[in-house]
Structures are given as C-alpha cells and as structure tokens.
Amino acid sequence: MLSCKKATELMEKQSLVGLSVKERIRLRLHTSMCDGCTAYQKQSLLIDKLLRHNLTQQSVEIVPEVENGELKTRILSKLPKE
Amino acid sequence: MDVRDNSATSSETLESWVRLYTNSMYTWALYKTSNKESAEDLVQDTFLTAYQQLEKFRGDSNPKTWLLAILNNKIAEHYRKKYRNSVQTDDMEGTTSGRNIFITMFDEDDRWKKKEKPFEWNADENQLLDDKEFNIVLSSCLGKLPEHWQSAVHLKFIEQKNGERICQELNITPTNFWQILHRAKLQLRKCLEINWFKL
Numbered sequence: 001m002l003s004c005k006k007a008t009e010l011m012e013k014q015s016l017v018g019l020s021v022k023e024r025i026r027l028r029l030h031t032s033m034c035d036g037c038t039a040y041q042k043q044s045l046l047i048d049k050l051l052r053h054n055l056t057q058q059s060v061e062i063v064p065e066v067e068n069g070e071l072k073t074r075i076l077s078k079l080p081k082e
Numbered sequence: 083m084d085v086r087d088n089s090a091t092s093s094e095t096l097e098s099w100v101r102l103y104t105n106s107m108y109t110w111a112l113y114k115t116s117n118k119e120s121a122e123d124l125v126q127d128t129f130l131t132a133y134q135q136l137e138k139f140r141g142d143s144n145p146k147t148w149l150l151a152i153l154n155n156k157i158a159e160h161y162r163k164k165y166r167n168s169v170q171t172d173d174m175e176g177t178t179s180g181r182n183i184f185i186t187m188f189d190e191d192d193r194w195k196k197k198e199k200p201f202e203w204n205a206d207e208n209q210l211l212d213d214k215e216f217n218i219v220l221s222s223c224l225g226k227l228p229e230h231w232q233s234a235v236h237l238k239f240i241e242q243k244n245g246e247r248i249c250q251e252l253n254i255t256p257t258n259f260w261q262i263l264h265r266a267k268l269q270l271r272k273c274l275e276i277n278w279f280k281l
Contacts, residue, residue: 003192012264016245036199072104
C-alpha cells in the first residue's frame with residue numbers, strides 16, 4: 001500500500017511523464033481509500049490549471065503597463081545603425 | 083506593418099518596434115521574472131535577436147506576437163539558467179525546505195498529519211482563472227518557494243515541451259524533476275489554502 005507521501009509524488013510524476021499501468025493501479029487503489037489524497041489530487045490538478053494559465057497567458061493586457069522610457073532609449077542606442 | 087512594403091531598413095523597422103512595444107514587452111518580462119534587471123536584459127536581448135532574425139519575420143503576422151514569442155523563449159532560457167545555478171548552490175536532498183515541507187505535512191509513516199489532511203476547497207475553476215486578486219496571491223505564493231523550485235515550476239508550464247525534453251535540456255533525470263515539483267506543489271497548495279481558500 002502506498003503512503004500518502006508516495007501517492008502525492010506519483011501524481012506529480014503522472015502530470016510530468018505519465019505512469020506505468022502498475023503505478024496507476026496502485027495510485028487509484030490508494031486514493032479510493034484515502035479522503036485526504038482524493039481531495040489533494042483534485043486540488044493538485046486545479047493548481048496545475050491555474051498555474052498554466054497564470055504563467056502562459058499571452059494577454060499582456062491583464063497586467064497594468066509599466067513605463068520604462070530609460071530602457072527604450074538604451075535599446076535604441078544599442079541597435080546597429082545602417 | 084510589412085517590412086518589405088514600405089522599403090524601410092531593418093534599423094528603421096526595429097526602431098519603430100522598440101518605440102511601440104518596449105513598455106508592453108518590459109511589463110510582460112517583469113511580470114514573469116519579478117526582477118527589474120532580468121526583465122530589462124531579456125527585452126533588450128529580444129530586440130537584438132529580432133534584429134538579427136528579421137528576415138524570418140513574416141509581414142503578415144503581428145510584430146508584437148512575433149516579439150513576444152522571442153521574449154517567451156528568452157524567459158524560458160532565463161529559468162533554465164537560474165535552475166542550473168541554484169541547483170549547484172542548494173542540492174535537492176539536503177535542502178532544509180524540502181525536508182521541512184515533508185515534516186510539516188506527513189507523519190512518521192508518511193501519512194497526512196491530522197491537521198494537514200486536505201479537505202475539499204469548493205473552488206470555482208472558471209471564476210479563479212482570471213480573478214486578478216487570486217492571481218496575485220498565486221504569484222506571491224510561487225515567489226515564496228526556494229529559487230530552484232520556482233524555476234522548475236516555471237519551466238514545467240512555460241516550455242511548450244514534454245517533461246522528458248525539459249529534463250534533457252536541464253541535464254537532470256525526470257525523477258529529480260518531479261520530486262522537486264512534488265515539494266513545490268505541497269508548499270504551494272498550503273500557501274494557497276492559508277491565503278485564499280480558507281479566508
């Protein structure tokens with residue numbers, strides 16, 4: 001029987017590279033008997049979705065624009081001139 | 083804006099892009115790295131790369147989208163470097179944070195401690211995705227993780243690659259990587275619970 005620590009580790013493995021059939025069965029067996037890990041699994045998947053959205057959304061618009069005129073000037077001065 | 087149509091030189095094209103997009107690129111880089119100097123360097127690199135690769139830009143696509151794609155690659159590279167550097171300074175098994183999170187959450191038989199056992203959150207996923215305040219809490223919880231855990235989390239999600247590829251590029255075994263992600267997840271979950279779900 002898997003421990004809760006091992007079961008939650010397998011969930012992480014699952015989301016990164018997938019599990020073998022044996023591992024999947026062991027994990028399912030564990031969560032079927034463990035409320036804590038069942039709740040954790042749901043939360044873990046939720047956190048992954050929220051993180052993916054938070055870290056990859058292309059909508060620059062969600063963050064208020066920060067002015068950086070100095071940077072603009074610096075980059076312009078570093079661009080090669082033709 | 084078509085590069086070829088208006089017969090502008092590469093320098094002129096780049097100059098106009100720098101004027102138009104520096105602020106939004108910088109904002110994005112700052113949001114992704116939480117570090118002023120890194121963000122500035124990444125944006126500058128992005129424009130220099132864009133200059134060198136200008137012939138690869140197709141006039142029918144949006145310059146901002148193209149520049150953002152370059153910037154996102156630079157951000158991933160930034161986290162790969164950061165990950166490699168921080169791994170050298172704190173080896174994973176020895177990190178106190180790693181040991182601490184396990185001791186906090188699990189008993190001596192590696193079962194949930196009574197007071198740490200997860201309970202359902204009643205969260206509405208769709209509502210949370212674009213909830214500004216939630217995303218601020220999420221970013222700040224992420225920012226509290228040890229540096230190389232943070233880099234690992236960023237890499238897992240910003241790289242459009244599978245786990246094995248990410249590990250290859252980092253020169254680590256997948257086992258190593260998911261074990262770090264495991265610790266990071268336990269800590270992040272706890273932080274979110276305290277600062278959001280249990281409020």
